[in-house]
Amino acid sequence: xxxxxxxxxxxxxxxxxxxxxxxxxxxxxxxxxxxxxxxxxxxxxxxxxxxxxxxxxxxxxxxxxxxxxxxxxxxxxxxxxxxxxxxxxxxxxxxxxxxxxxxxxxxxxxxxxxxxxxxxxxxxxxxxxxxxxxxxxxxxxxxxxxxxxxxxxxxxxxxxxxxxxxxxxxxxxxxxxxxxxxxxxxxxxxxxxxxxxxxxxxxxxxxxxxxxxxxxxxxxxxxxxxxxxxxxxxxxxxxxxxx
Numbered sequence: 001x002x003x004x005x006x007x008x009x010x011x012x013x014x015x016x017x018x019x020x021x022x023x024x025x026x027x028x029x030x031x032x033x034x035x036x037x038x039x040x041x042x043x044x045x046x047x048x049x050x051x052x053x054x055x056x057x058x059x060x061x062x063x064x065x066x067x068x069x070x071x072x073x074x075x076x077x078x079x080x081x082x083x084x085x086x087x088x089x090x091x092x093x094x095x096x097x098x099x100x101x102x103x104x105x106x107x108x109x110x111x112x113x114x115x116x117x118x119x120x121x122x123x124x125x126x127x128x129x130x131x132x133x134x135x136x137x138x139x140x141x142x143x144x145x146x147x148x149x150x151x152x153x154x155x156x157x158x159x160x161x162x163x164x165x166x167x168x169x170x171x172x173x174x175x176x177x178x179x180x181x182x183x184x185x186x187x188x189x190x191x192x193x194x195x196x197x198x199x200x201x202x203x204x205x206x207x208x209x210x211x212x213x214x215x216x217x218x219x220x221x222x223x224x225x226x227x228x229x230x231x232x233x234x235x236x237x238x239x240x241x242x243x
Contacts, residue, residue, distance in 0.1 A: 004090040005129040007068040008156075010039060011199055016214035019067070021203075021224030023048035027057035029225050034065025042070045042221065045084070046095050052083065059088040059124070070132070076102055078117060081109040088124035091132025093159050093201075098141040103152035107133050111154065132156045134201060137189050138164035146189055150196035157199025157218070160189050177209045190216060 010017050019040035020033040025048065033041045041062045043055055050058065055071065062069040071084035072093040081092050094106040108116035110133040133154070137146055138161030150158060162182050163173035169181045177183060186202065193200035201219040204210040210222035 002063045002066065002068060002090075003125070003129065004068070004131050007040060007090055007132060008129070011218050016217065017219040018210060018214065019070075019219065019221050021221055022058060022062075023050070023224055023226050024229070025050045025054035025058070027054075027061035029229075030058035031061035031065045033225060034062045034067035038067045038222075040068040040070050040090075040219070041065075042072050042093060043089075044072045044224075045074045045080075046072050052087065055084070056087045056124070063088070072136075076106050076109075076135075078105075078109040078119075081106065082118050085110065085118070085131050086122045086124070088122075089131065090125075091134065091156070093134045093136060095136045095161070096138060096142070096164075097135035097149060098139055099145050100148040100152050103135050103149045103155055106135050107152060107154040115154065132199075134159045134199065136161045137185075138162075138168070140168040143168075143185055143188070146192045147196075150192050150198055155198060157201055158189055158193050159201035159203065159219075160186055161203050162186065163203075163205075175205050177204065177206075186213075 017039045020038045021042050021044060022030045022033055023044045030041060043050055043058050059069040068090045070091050071089040073080045073084055076094045084092055097103050109118055110131050112118050112120060134157045136159050137143055162177055165185055166173045166179055166182050171179045190200045199218045202213050202217045203221045205223055207222045210220040214220050
């Protein structure tokens with residue numbers, strides 16, 4: 001699947017859609033993630049070291065590798081969202097959304113007039129299928145207003161950020177999903193998404209967690225490039241060094 005239309009079709013299917021996270025500003029690693037079999041690969045502009053030229057090359061590589069290219073934008077601002085879409089993203093994941101007004105603003109930034117305020121001028125793509133607009137629930141305030149966020153007109157879905165959820169609930173982020181309050185929050189958001197008829201997505205740092213949630217979430221991310229690269233390199237060195 002290489003565009004919003006194919007990704008939407010897959011998300012309506014019976015099997016879970018599984019993706020990977022790309023924080024390394026390289027078209028080579030982004031292409032490798034896509035060719036590994038990911039349904040989607042998310043380019044991270046919020047916490048990754050990805051500027052606009054790198055993002056363009058990464059989006060091209062992800063699409064060429066057979067996956068749908070998404071971008072987690074840095075902020076919920078029209079120019080940031082529009083730039084990612086103009087450079088070829090099939091959709092965006094918008095961080096730190098805490099109420100219906102902010103969710104509506106994200107949707108508006110993804111849609112041309114009269115439905116929204118996106119400016120026309122895509123450099124790549126420009127397919128008639130509207131891009132996906134997913135907003136992140138990752139704060140106590142967002143969790144408290146999840147019902148109104150899920151009801152925002154035109155919103156495709158909600159993507160859960162467990163690490164920031166842990167912090168806002170007074171806990172430390174962990175590699176595995178294990179804090180009971182975080183697990184309860186994840187289930188609450190999932191149930192609200194199901195009732196509202198929107199996509200429920202979950203960010204996982206470990207593939208084991210992605211596998212555990214794949215049966216109940218439409219989309220799950222099974223980890224990211226930087227973490228897996230570090231682990232693989234450390235494992236190789238540990239194997240190579242004499243005991």
